[in-house]
Amino acid sequence: MKKKNLLFLSLLILVVLLLSSCFLNPPTTEGILKGQILVPEGSIQTKDLTGQALPGATVNIINLSTGKIIATTTTDTTGHYQVSVPPGGPYLLEAVKGSVKLEQITCQVEVGIDYDLGTADCVTTAAALIAQAMMDAGDNPADIDCADIIADSNFDDVSSIVCATIKAGQDPTTSAAVLQAVEDFLNLSAPTSSPTPVPASPTPINIKAILGLTAPVEDAIPVTTIAATAQYTGTVTWLPVDDPFQGYKVYVATIILIPEAGFTLTGVADNFFTVDGAITVTNSTNSGVVTAIFPTTSGPVDAYFVTTEHSGTETAGTPFSVTITAKDSKGNTATGYTGPHAVAWTWDATNSPSGTAPSELPVGNQTFSAGVVTVTGFTLTNSSETPTITVTADGISSSTSTIKVNNGTLSYVKIEDEAGGTGSEVGTHSMSIDDVFTVYAAGRDICGNYISDQSVDWTGTGICSGQLSSTIGISNTFTSTETGAGTITADHNTLTDDTTGTITVWNLKVTYIGNGNTSGTAPTDSNPYASGEEVTILSKGNLIKEQDGISVLFTGWNTSSTGSAKTNVGATFIMGDTNVTLYAQWSFFGSTGPGGGFIFYDKGSYSDDWRYLEVAPISTEWTYKKWSTANEIIGTQETGIGSGKVNTDLIVAAISDETGRAAQLCDALDYGGCSDWFLPSKDELNLIYTNLVEAGVGVFPGGGIFWSSSEGSDENPEFTDHYSQYYAWVQGFYNGKQFRYTKEDSSDVRAVRAF
Numbered sequence: 001m002k003k004k005n006l007l008f009l010s011l012l013i014l015v016v017l018l019l020s021s022c023f024l025n026p027p028t029t030e031g032i033l034k035g036q037i038l039v040p041e042g043s044i045q046t047k048d049l050t051g052q053a054l055p056g057a058t059v060n061i062i063n064l065s066t067g068k069i070i071a072t073t074t075t076d077t078t079g080h081y082q083v084s085v086p087p088g089g090p091y092l093l094e095a096v097k098g099s100v101k102l103e104q105i106t107c108q109v110e111v112g113i114d115y116d117l118g119t120a121d122c123v124t125t126a127a128a129l130i131a132q133a134m135m136d137a138g139d140n141p142a143d144i145d146c147a148d149i150i151a152d153s154n155f156d157d158v159s160s161i162v163c164a165t166i167k168a169g170q171d172p173t174t175s176a177a178v179l180q181a182v183e184d185f186l187n188l189s190a191p192t193s194s195p196t197p198v199p200a201s202p203t204p205i206n207i208k209a210i211l212g213l214t215a216p217v218e219d220a221i222p223v224t225t226i227a228a229t230a231q232y233t234g235t236v237t238w239l240p241v242d243d244p245f246q247g248y249k250v251y252v253a254t255i256i257l258i259p260e261a262g263f264t265l266t267g268v269a270d271n272f273f274t275v276d277g278a279i280t281v282t283n284s285t286n287s288g289v290v291t292a293i294f295p296t297t298s299g300p301v302d303a304y305f306v307t308t309e310h311s312g313t314e315t316a317g318t319p320f321s322v323t324i325t326a327k328d329s330k331g332n333t334a335t336g337y338t339g340p341h342a343v344a345w346t347w348d349a350t351n352s353p354s355g356t357a358p359s360e361l362p363v364g365n366q367t368f369s370a371g372v373v374t375v376t377g378f379t380l381t382n383s384s385e386t387p388t389i390t391v392t393a394d395g396i397s398s399s400t401s402t403i404k405v406n407n408g409t410l411s412y413v414k415i416e417d418e419a420g421g422t423g424s425e426v427g428t429h430s431m432s433i434d435d436v437f438t439v440y441a442a443g444r445d446i447c448g449n450y451i452s453d454q455s456v457d458w459t460g461t462g463i464c465s466g467q468l469s470s471t472i473g474i475s476n477t478f479t480s481t482e483t484g485a486g487t488i489t490a491d492h493n494t495l496t497d498d499t500t501g502t503i504t505v506w507n508l509k510v511t512y513i514g515n516g517n518t519s520g521t522a523p524t525d526s527n528p529y530a531s532g533e534e535v536t537i538l539s540k541g542n543l544i545k546e547q548d549g550i551s552v553l554f555t556g557w558n559t560s561s562t563g564s565a566k567t568n569v570g571a572t573f574i575m576g577d578t579n580v581t582l583y584a585q586w587s588f589f590g591s592t593g594p595g596g597g598f599i600f601y602d603k604g605s606y607s608d609d610w611r612y613l614e615v616a617p618i619s620t621e622w623t624y625k626k627w628s629t630a631n632e633i634i635g636t637q638e639t640g641i642g643s644g645k646v647n648t649d650l651i652v653a654a655i656s657d658e659t660g661r662a663a664q665l666c667d668a669l670d671y672g673g674c675s676d677w678f679l680p681s682k683d684e685l686n687l688i689y690t691n692l693v694e695a696g697v698g699v700f701p702g703g704g705i706f707w708s709s710s711e712g713s714d715e716n717p718e719f720t721d722h723y724s725q726y727y728a729w730v731q732g733f734y735n736g737k738q739f740r741y742t743k744e745d746s747s748d749v750r751a752v753r754a755f
Helices: 002-024 122-136 146-151 155-167 176-189 644-654 662-668 682-693
Strands: 031-040 051-053 058-063 069-074 080-085 091-097 100-105 114-120 232-239 252-259 280-283 289-293 303-308 313-315 320-327 339-347 364-368 372-378 389-393 396-399 404-406 410-416 429-432 436-445 450-453 456-462 475-479 484-491 503-506 510-513 534-536 553-558 572-574 580-587 598-607 610-615 622-626 705-711 727-732 738-742 746-749 752-754
Touching: 031 091, 031 100, 031 155, 058 080, 069 080, 091 114, 091 122, 100 114, 100 122, 100 155, 114 122, 122 146, 122 155, 122 176, 146 155, 155 176, 155 252, 155 289, 176 232, 176 252, 303 389, 303 396, 320 364, 320 389, 364 372, 410 484, 436 484, 598 682, 610 682, 622 662, 644 662, 644 705, 662 705, 662 746, 682 705, 682 727, 682 738, 705 738
Parallel strands: 031 114, 313 404, 429 503, 510 580, 705 746
Antiparallel strands: 031 051, 031 080, 058 069, 058 091, 091 100, 232 252, 252 289, 280 289, 303 320, 320 372, 339 364, 339 389, 389 396, 410 436, 436 450, 436 475, 456 484, 484 503, 534 572, 553 580, 598 610, 610 752, 622 746, 705 727, 727 738
């Protein structure tokens, strides 16, 4: 009995163990797919792609028959994934993250088997897109071999476009360029049945220049397609993404070329294509993905770079052009500055020695292209200067560097009066007898710029005939031995010749006359003079004139004995066509009187025991003196010449209780052995100003304001009897004006006397 029980228990345990094993490890019903997702990094090389892992991407397994997702997972930090799927397939693997999408066609899946799909990248995506298109066309998924697709010679065209699209951050499943490339692949790779002839192999693309895009400029709209050619079309994407373009940025265009039917990218060399305005243009072998890098875009116009046609060195009389290049603040050419702009021109150029004027353009529109315009119509004429040209447009002004102006070619000779082109052309010329006159043959260009003295044949006419120093040479000297006229000619064997104007030889004299001198002798000038020659007037020498005990002042020479055309001693004059006689001029004004003062008036004859008036020298002058403090009419309203003495006597008598007043000081003056000094009247004071101060004779520093002895009166509209008691006349020697001062004001005082 015990044995039976033990056997039953053993069987029971065995059954339990078998049942446990079934529940703990259920039978496998799925397969496992695993691999890694990569996106492009660096340069794209077909079928040999390097890339970077795509972490955090959603991996969907899609049934190609139904289009439904049958499994989902997420890539880890290294881009790897693992997902369980039911048996069947092939399936479509789709990896999505943001705008990035990659695809891969899986193998058929069996239960319990792990499948390492390797790398899902742009190459597998290209193969997957082709496979889907084949299924859409009716192919059985089981008959599609991705390895055969990738091995097809036309696959590179599709994969390069897919890779470039993914690299640009676009969805390859919706890209028109990708879809067109897939369609072209299927058309080129579709099998044909007999007896249809095998189509000819596509022709490699050989049009290098990609048209339809130019260098970006600020505010321009980026293009998205190229200009189609017979061999290809293409799309364009830009980095950075700006619409419109901005200033001071470097833009990179990725151009994806799509071959037209009958053409292929297979056979295209690396870096084959060109793009106008790009710094570098690159493409891989057999690839239509072209990368064009453009220069930094310019900013707004900040200045102009202005240059002349020959880099700042031009030739006198020869037209040249000026090029204006618009620049931004960083010195880049402002290529966006296009079309007509009003330009004003200014310069500091002057006429040539012969008077030929430079030429420049008036204000007007100039049409810029990519920031540059070249304008013709400029001519400079003066080689002795270094001018600049300034342009002003849109409120901005800029100038050329200084321009060197070279001489033109030799054109003619001119007879000149100095060597080395430093003299003047000889027109009419006057010279005195026995003088010599040397002339030079200056060679000049068409604008009159001096080049060098030239050897010429010299001939003369009239008095110049037979009086020349030589017949050949760069200069010639004419010696005048007789009066008369003639000309000199310079004859060059190739250049235009020149003849002087009339050369006239004179023998004119200047004679000096003492004109009433009482002693001494007038000077003698023995020089011969020519008409037009400058004459320096001689000094008076020892000439003296005395009258009434006065040493009369010599004031200069005059061509008239009465002094109607006075010429100062030491001055010069230009000789006319006749001899000249000069007469000494004498004046009492400024002469020293017997009292040691300056004579300022001569009434022409003696009456009332006097003829002359003299004013005391500056050493006797008083400053800041009052006229009187008595506010009463004294009765000195007389203003005329000869009334000063009477006025002074009346004032002194009326203010005897005062001291140090103007009239008192003059009345008490004892100077030069004379004690008959007085305060001048209003008119006498004015004669001092007119005959001495204005003539610069005598000493009146700073002008000053001087008292007269004349009170105001009814005859003077500035005064009335009511006010005469307060005022007397003064005169400003700084401007000659006479006006009233109150008698208590302070002013300057200078005494006069009659003799």
